[in-house]
Amino acid sequence: MIIDCHGHYTTAPAELEAWRKRQIAALDDPSKAPRREDLVIGDDAIRASLEGAQLKMQRERGTDLTIFSPRASFMAHHIGNEATSREWSEVCNDLVHRVCQLYPDNFIGVCQLPQSPGVPPTNCIPELERCIGELGFVGCNLNPDPSGGYWKEPPLTDRWWYPLYEKMVELEVPAMVHVSTSCNPCFHATGAHYINADTTAFMQFLTSDLFKDFPTLRFIIPHGGGAVPYHWGRYRGIAQDMKRPPLDEHLLGNVFFDTCVYHYPGIELLTKVIPVDNVLFASEMVGAVRGIDPDTGHHYDDTRRYVDQVGALSEQDRQKIFEGNARRVFPRLGMRSAREVNRAGAGA
Amino acid sequence: MIIDCHGHYTTAPAELEAWRKRQIAALDDPSKAPRREDLVIGDDAIRASLEGAQLKMQRERGTDLTIFSPRASFMAHHIGNEATSREWSEVCNDLVHRVCQLYPDNFIGVCQLPQSPGVPPTNCIPELERCIGELGFVGCNLNPDPSGGYWKEPPLTDRWWYPLYEKMVELEVPAMVHVSTSCNPCFHATGAHYINADTTAFMQFLTSDLFKDFPTLRFIIPHGGGAVPYHWGRYRGIAQDMKRPPLDEHLLGNVFFDTCVYHYPGIELLTKVIPVDNVLFASEMVGAVRGIDPDTGHHYDDTRRYVDQVGALSEQDRQKIFEGNARRVFPRLGMRSAREVNRAGAGA
Numbered sequence: 001m002i003i004d005c006h007g008h009y010t011t012a013p014a015e016l017e018a019w020r021k022r023q024i025a026a027l028d029d030p031s032k033a034p035r036r037e038d039l040v041i042g043d044d045a046i047r048a049s050l051e052g053a054q055l056k057m058q059r060e061r062g063t064d065l066t067i068f069s070p071r072a073s074f075m076a077h078h079i080g081n082e083a084t085s086r087e088w089s090e091v092c093n094d095l096v097h098r099v100c101q102l103y104p105d106n107f108i109g110v111c112q113l114p115q116s117p118g119v120p121p122t123n124c125i126p127e128l129e130r131c132i133g134e135l136g137f138v139g140c141n142l143n144p145d146p147s148g149g150y151w152k153e154p155p156l157t158d159r160w161w162y163p164l165y166e167k168m169v170e171l172e173v174p175a176m177v178h179v180s181t182s183c184n185p186c187f188h189a190t191g192a193h194y195i196n197a198d199t200t201a202f203m204q205f206l207t208s209d210l211f212k213d214f215p216t217l218r219f220i221i222p223h224g225g226g227a228v229p230y231h232w233g234r235y236r237g238i239a240q241d242m243k244r245p246p247l248d249e250h251l252l253g254n255v256f257f258d259t260c261v262y263h264y265p266g267i268e269l270l271t272k273v274i275p276v277d278n279v280l281f282a283s284e285m286v287g288a289v290r291g292i293d294p295d296t297g298h299h300y301d302d303t304r305r306y307v308d309q310v311g312a313l314s315e316q317d318r319q320k321i322f323e324g325n326a327r328r329v330f331p332r333l334g335m336r337s338a339r340e341v342n343r344a345g346a347g348a
Numbered sequence: 349m350i351i352d353c354h355g356h357y358t359t360a361p362a363e364l365e366a367w368r369k370r371q372i373a374a375l376d377d378p379s380k381a382p383r384r385e386d387l388v389i390g391d392d393a394i395r396a397s398l399e400g401a402q403l404k405m406q407r408e409r410g411t412d413l414t415i416f417s418p419r420a421s422f423m424a425h426h427i428g429n430e431a432t433s434r435e436w437s438e439v440c441n442d443l444v445h446r447v448c449q450l451y452p453d454n455f456i457g458v459c460q461l462p463q464s465p466g467v468p469p470t471n472c473i474p475e476l477e478r479c480i481g482e483l484g485f486v487g488c489n490l491n492p493d494p495s496g497g498y499w500k501e502p503p504l505t506d507r508w509w510y511p512l513y514e515k516m517v518e519l520e521v522p523a524m525v526h527v528s529t530s531c532n533p534c535f536h537a538t539g540a541h542y543i544n545a546d547t548t549a550f551m552q553f554l555t556s557d558l559f560k561d562f563p564t565l566r567f568i569i570p571h572g573g574g575a576v577p578y579h580w581g582r583y584r585g586i587a588q589d590m591k592r593p594p595l596d597e598h599l600l601g602n603v604f605f606d607t608c609v610y611h612y613p614g615i616e617l618l619t620k621v622i623p624v625d626n627v628l629f630a631s632e633m634v635g636a637v638r639g640i641d642p643d644t645g646h647h648y649d650d651t652r653r654y655v656d657q658v659g660a661l662s663e664q665d666r667q668k669i670f671e672g673n674a675r676r677v678f679p680r681l682g683m684r685s686a687r688e689v690n691r692a693g694a695g696a
Binding site: 027144145154155185191192195203206223224227229232235238263265266293300 | 492497555577583649
């Protein structure tokens with residue numbers, strides 16, 4: 001079985017974006033505010049949005065289950081205030097929940113958090129509890145920079161974030177560290193801001209004792225860990241110069257990397273330098289890179305092919321990357337079937 | 349011959365830092381301002397600062413010439429105003445000039461620019477002209493973020509920077525894109541800010557037509573290009589989705605990567621995915637990572653060993669990486685000896 005731990009609902013029906021535009025327009029003129037019930041999307045529209053996209057690719061690429069969350073670039077936590085973000089998060093999470101209920105074997109849910117710049121992460125706990133407890137979700141996406149490219153929040157290792165971490169530990173859910181769009185003209189969103197955030201988060205973890213305080217807290221750093229595996233010697237050396245413990249002892253019980261690296265040499269390096277127990281299969285399809293590589297004739301983001309090509313991996317290693325590690329890092333999935341997980345959210 | 353294109357004077361005598369501290373203290377109380385002539389460093393102190401460090405490592409590692417610039421983390425362009433930065437840059441560049449005159453076979457100079465947040469880069473031209481024309485330097489370090497981690501300047505592809513680029517083209521000098529320290533608590537300087545800046549700059553170049561406007565402008569992206577080679581498939585795919593030309597046509601006549609990647613698998617990947625003509629040998633010794641890797645028994649930053657180990661490189665490839673490319677990218681060095689280059693700055 002192959003679990004793709006990183007997919008966003010990038011193909012949601014256009015009604016969702018239209019509703020969001022009305023919500024944004026109402027920031028200046030509350031009389032324009034859309035109601036929840038104004039967002040009407042039929043089951044057939046949801047099916048149509050997935051059948052030719054994520055589901056088709058699952059079939060073509062031979063992957064089975066996608067851990068699925070709202071579109072990252074649309075989270076846009078910088079827009080409006082806490083109430084704006086809460087309403088938008090609930091709408092987006094509800095839509096992912098419907099996807100999971102329509103295709104309970106193909107998707108399980110991860111939630112967007114209603115973060116807002118300067119607002120304590122504590123305030124995200126009710127939505128996290130709702131998504132985990134009622135919708136049957138198994139994780140969350142945590143944005144280290146709700147300002148959208150201006151990095152005004154404290155580092156992820158600051159006590160500012162601790163109440164949320166306490167709840168994550170209690171609920172047994174990991175977070176994928178994932179920024180949203182960039183408002184800073186210096187940073188292209190998917191080409192710079194995403195990758196920089198991954199690198200930044202890792203370095204925050206490295207310089208802290210966060211995992212002494214939370215031994216069972218788990219983070220997935222997406223996009224192959226940003227720059228980190230490529231510079232693994234740099235990070236080992238910096239940790240050593242700073243008298244930190246070796247990285248495997250210090251971080252690798254808590255920090256995991258996905259395989260969203262869109263060429264074979266990158267996946268080869270990732271699996272060579274990062275212990276196999278810390279690598280989770282992912283493609284982020286349909287996502288940042290949608291084209292076909294003319295050098296291979298395959299989609300850049302068909303990462304299964306790259307993992308399959310790595311001759312140094314044993315079958316047991318590959319099983320860990322494709323399935324076993326995800327079941328361990330997402331304890332609410334654990335050894336259960338996706339259908340069973342989704343049944344827990346069926347009443348919502 | 350082996351040319352290391354990326355070294356900073358990190359071991360400058362303590363008097364330099366003391367002078368800088370007085371300069372900073374005087375921002376609040378101008379009566380404390382140090383005079384230039386208060387900075388007294390004898391030739392013997394300069395020799396002592398290098399003999400046991402950069403020169404020792406050149407000898408031990410078998411490298412010959414270091415392209416040498418002021419300490420990057422001390423540039424701190426965010427401190428004070430334009431006048432502060434100008435005076436500090438002149439002091440630092442003059443000290444590098446003395447290094448080059450004392451060891452004309454071992455070092456040639458690259459200058460720090462007197463950037464200051466919000467101040468047009470045009471204002472850096474006099475110091476660039478002084479360093480190239482009078483001190484015999486061959487390039488400059490350009491900071492894309494003089495704010496020190498808040499990224500308030502326009503992207504490097506904005507016309508804001510064009511007057512400086514016109515002068516660089518006229519003088520035939522490349523720039524290494526290099527940030528300084530980070531004031532933003534989210535970004536560790538050498539572990540996050542440096543690497544993020546490299547990735548950011550590349551993506552700015554990718555999304556622009558800068559090199560149509562400046563066909564002979566050249567940038568070196570240090571630290572192995574940040575995250576870029578590891579994600580080369582992502583960048584190729586993003587460029588393709590954006591209908592940009594293939595990266596080799598679009599950028600690789602103008603953008604180069606150094607080899608400051610501190611483990612063998614990183615260098616192996618770099619040399620596998622980036623054309624050999626675009627890779628310049630560098631170590632950034634004595635720099636961000638100073639320890640010895642217990643796995644190899646050698647310094648992490650002894651990058652010559654990694655390049656030597658790559659079996660896929662021909663002797664001709666290795667000659668390009670070690671020497672030929674640097675002579676091409678730094679036309680003021682060209683085929684001349686370092687001593688000859690430094691002679692041009694001997695009268696200053």
